[in-house]
Every structure is written in structure tokens, then in C-alpha cells.
Amino acid sequence: MTTHPGQIDVWLDHLPADRRDEAVQLADQVRAAAPELDEAIKWNRLTFTAGGDWHHWVCAVAATKRAVSLSFHKGSLLDDPDGLLTGDGQYLRGVSHARAHAEPAAVAALVRQAVARQKDMLPG
Incomplete structure (x- = not known):
């Protein structure tokens, strides 16, 4: 595993304190899974x-x-x-911090499913 x-x-450090805590919580959920x-x-x-x-990234915490x-x-x-997932793009979907924290x-x-399907593509 490579981390930076x-x-x-x-x-x-560039996030407001309350957003920083939420970002850390989501990152910890990903790391645990x-x-x-x-x-x-x-x-x-x-x-x-x-x-x-990085071309086929799995997920990301956006703040x-x-x-x-x-x-x-x-x-x-x-x-x-x-x-949990919201969005209507071809691939990208998101989960709010509140929903992720609650579930x-x-x-x-x-x-875990996203890791398993990392390189999957829509039929086309």
C-alpha cells in the first residue's frame, strides 16, 4: 500500500475544522473496509x-x-x-457524509464491491 x-x-489542514473531521471519518471508513x-x-x-x-481509482473523499x-x-x-448512491453521470456516484456515517x-x-469492480466498464 502506498500512502502519502x-x-x-x-x-x-486546508479544510474547515468540521469538514476535516468528516473527511477523516469517511477516509477511516474506506481504510477499514x-x-x-x-x-x-x-x-x-x-x-x-x-x-x-490511478486511471481506475476506486473512491475518493471530496470536501x-x-x-x-x-x-x-x-x-x-x-x-x-x-x-446510498446519488448522481446521474455515466459512472460517478456519491454518498453524503451523513448517509455514510449513519450506515x-x-x-x-x-x-469492497468497488475494489472488486475497479476495472469494469459499461457494455458498449
Whole structure:
């Protein structure tokens, strides 16, 4: 696993305190579900991938001044029985911090599924 703790700390330090706590909580949920993932700041997000494959990243913690969410690169391909994922792009789907915090088991299942489907593509 490759991590860049200094880079991650700098990213976190730029967030308002309440957003920082939420970002750390989401990152910890991802790490608990899939400790083998690599992590780095990519595209101004705390991004997670498997096998160093940043082209097919798995998920990312995105933070603004107003909200923190967990984005899944191939979210449209994931089975989401709890209805956590939102979005309507071809692939990208997200989960708000509030929903992720309230339903950690469902988020863990989504993370594990996203790892397994990392390189899947829509039929086309």
C-alpha cells in the first residue's frame, strides 16, 4: 500500500475544522473496509485505488466548505440495495457524509464491491 501522509495532512489542514473531521471519518471508513488500498491526493480529493492504478481509482473523499462526500469512480456499476448512491453521470456516484456515517456497513460493502469492480466498464 502506498500512502502519502504529508500530502494528506496538507489537504486536511486546508479544510474547515468540521469538514476535516468528516473527511477523516469517511477516509477511516474506506481504510477499514479495504486496508490494502493506496491513497493520495489526486484531483483535489483524498483518492483511493488498488494496485497503484490511478486511471481506475476506486473512491475518493471530496470536501468543500459546505459538505463532504464519498465518490465512487464506477458507482453506477455497484449494487446499492440501501440506496446510498446519488448522481446521474455515466459512472460517478456519491454518498453524503451523513448517509455514510449513519450506515457504515452499507458503505463498507460498497467500498469492497468497488475494489472488486475497479476495472469494469459499461457494455458498449
